[in-house]
Amino acid sequence: MVSSEYIERLLEEDRYTTSGELAPILKEAEALRGLSLEQVALLLKTEDPALLQKIQDCAKGIKQKVFGNRIVLFAPLYLSNYCINACLYCGFKSSNEELPRRALTTEEAVQEAHALVAMGFKRVLLVAGEDKKYGLDYLIKIVRAIYKETGMRIIHVNAAPMEIAELKKLKAAGVGVYQVFQETYHQPTYKTMHPAGPKKNYNYRLAAMDRAVEAGFADMGIGTLLGLYDYRFDLLSTIAHSQSLLKKYGTHAHTISIPRLRPASGTDGDKETLSKYSVSDAEMKKIVAIYRLSVPTAGIVVTTREPEALRRELLHAGASQLSAASRTNPGGYNKADALTEDTQDKTLEQFTTCDQRSVTEVMVAIIKEGGLPSLCTTCYRTGRVGEHFTRLTSSGEMHKFCQANALLSLKEYTIDNPPNGKAELFNEAIKKTFDSIEDKEIKDKVIQKLNALNKGEKDLYL
Ligand code: SAM
Numbered sequence: 001m002v003s004s005e006y007i008e009r010l011l012e013e014d015r016y017t018t019s020g021e022l023a024p025i026l027k028e029a030e031a032l033r034g035l036s037l038e039q040v041a042l043l044l045k046t047e048d049p050a051l052l053q054k055i056q057d058c059a060k061g062i063k064q065k066v067f068g069n070r071i072v073l074f075a076p077l078y079l080s081n082y083c084i085n086a087c088l089y090c091g092f093k094s095s096n097e098e099l100p101r102r103a104l105t106t107e108e109a110v111q112e113a114h115a116l117v118a119m120g121f122k123r124v125l126l127v128a129g130e131d132k133k134y135g136l137d138y139l140i141k142i143v144r145a146i147y148k149e150t151g152m153r154i155i156h157v158n159a160a161p162m163e164i165a166e167l168k169k170l171k172a173a174g175v176g177v178y179q180v181f182q183e184t185y186h187q188p189t190y191k192t193m194h195p196a197g198p199k200k201n202y203n204y205r206l207a208a209m210d211r212a213v214e215a216g217f218a219d220m221g222i223g224t225l226l227g228l229y230d231y232r233f234d235l236l237s238t239i240a241h242s243q244s245l246l247k248k249y250g251t252h253a254h255t256i257s258i259p260r261l262r263p264a265s266g267t268d269g270d271k272e273t274l275s276k277y278s279v280s281d282a283e284m285k286k287i288v289a290i291y292r293l294s295v296p297t298a299g300i301v302v303t304t305r306e307p308e309a310l311r312r313e314l315l316h317a318g319a320s321q322l323s324a325a326s327r328t329n330p331g332g333y334n335k336a337d338a339l340t341e342d343t344q345d346k347t348l349e350q351f352t353t354c355d356q357r358s359v360t361e362v363m364v365a366i367i368k369e370g371g372l373p374s375l376c377t378t379c380y381r382t383g384r385v386g387e388h389f390t391r392l393t394s395s396g397e398m399h400k401f402c403q404a405n406a407l408l409s410l411k412e413y414t415i416d417n418p419p420n421g422k423a424e425l426f427n428e429a430i431k432k433t434f435d436s437i438e439d440k441e442i443k444d445k446v447i448q449k450l451n452a453l454n455k456g457e458k459d460l461y462l
């Protein structure tokens with residue numbers, strides 16, 4: 001990875017990017033080859049609203065070229081809020097005595113997954129604090145049970161960095177994407193934010209993705225927690241990290257997440273430290289668009305940490321994945337009706353979510369914005385991962401599969417979870433996508449599979 005000094009130098013020159021400088025960068029981005037860090041720095045220095053709009057429009061076009069208009073939906077499943085770390089910003093930190101601790105049993109985790117499957121989800125992200133008792137063996141038992149006992153089709157994991165031998169076991173259990181966020185690449189800030197526990201070790205965390213590749217993972221998820229340090233430094237560093245993965249292993253980061261700091265219980269004492277670098281909504285749009293231009297093949301993930309209106313706008317800036325109806329407290333889905341009233345459960349949360357709409361409501365909003373909600377999990381199950389995925393996406397070939405599979409997954413959703421009063425809207429979106437398929441061979445296969453879904457078959461894809 002390039003040095004922090006180099007990234008700081010790129011940000012040093014205090015001036016605005018001109019329209020003449022921007023035009024060739026946008027042209028190069030449209031070729032889906034990504035951008036150099038020097039070009040990214042010029043994007044970051046763009047302030048003119050008209051030029052920012054051009055960046056956003058370019059990002060929207062790139063997202064369309066790579067993935068079509070599909071927006072992937074997923075849900076997090078919080079397993080345990082026990083944690084031995086002391087991250088200043090997180091409600092799960094060990095020193096937070098206000099937080100009642102809870103770790104789901106395997107049976108409870110399976111019940112949570114059942115609840116998500118009943119809501120229509122096919123992909124889940126397991127999330128946990130770091131604790132020896134609830135470490136790898138705990139996680140693997142749950143992964144296996146969820147696959148065996150529920151209809152969940154792919155499981156991703158966001159948990160503490162692990163050793164290669166541990167990651168091999170996680171991979172063997174069938175985990176798709178392995179996520180570890182660096183939080184901040186600015187080492188002095190990292191040190192302040194992580195005063196105790198294993199997470200203190202910056203370099204061990206930074207090498208988490210290299211160990212994952214060594215262990216056989218093809219899809220890596222990275223990101224920073226926006227609001228800890230200057231977002232421009234962290235954005236450049238995240239892109240540099242992804243570029244170094246590409247150089248070493250032939251694949252960019254599979255996903256880049258953009259979590260923005262939210263209020264969390266037990267963090268009041270650190271309010272001042274945590275509010276220095278807050279990121280505005282306008283900056284969030286710029287961040288998403290720049291990631292899309294620089295790493296066109298990555299899934300850009302927006303969670304329910306963000307408000308509904310901004311999530312809608314980010315769809316037009318290049319975002320490609322949304323979580324929906326999320327609970328950040330272990331056991332939260334089996335108390336779905338108690339989301340706002342149950343203050344007891346709220347105290348178990350990692351942070352407070354912002355967008356609390358149901359899955360169908362989020363889908364309706366996506367369709368109204370011209371997108372197509374997708375519950376597809378095909379790539380992980382057909383080997384379109386890692387280098388293969390990077391090749392298909394950067395050549396613009398992938399969107400054909402994405403559109404067709406999004407359509408099939410949405411059709412299956414409407415059969416299993418008839419969207420109350422919204423059937424017409426969903427059917428129109430499916431028809432419009434079907435009509436837009438140009439490839440005759442793909443269209444014929446989609447017709448066959450739509451007929452089979454109507455006859456009761458499940459889980460059909462190309
Ligand atoms: N414990 C593991 C770790 O820290 O890597 C994984 C799970 S942690 C619950 C997942 C992510 O939540 C963290 O990497 C961090 O970026 C994010 N997070 C923590 N506190 C947050 C807060 N107050 N607001 C928003 N996101 C937060």
Ligand code: SF4
Nearest residue numbers: 083085087090093129
């Ligand atoms: Fe623990 Fe992760 Fe929260 Fe840090 S961010 S306190 S490691 S759960």
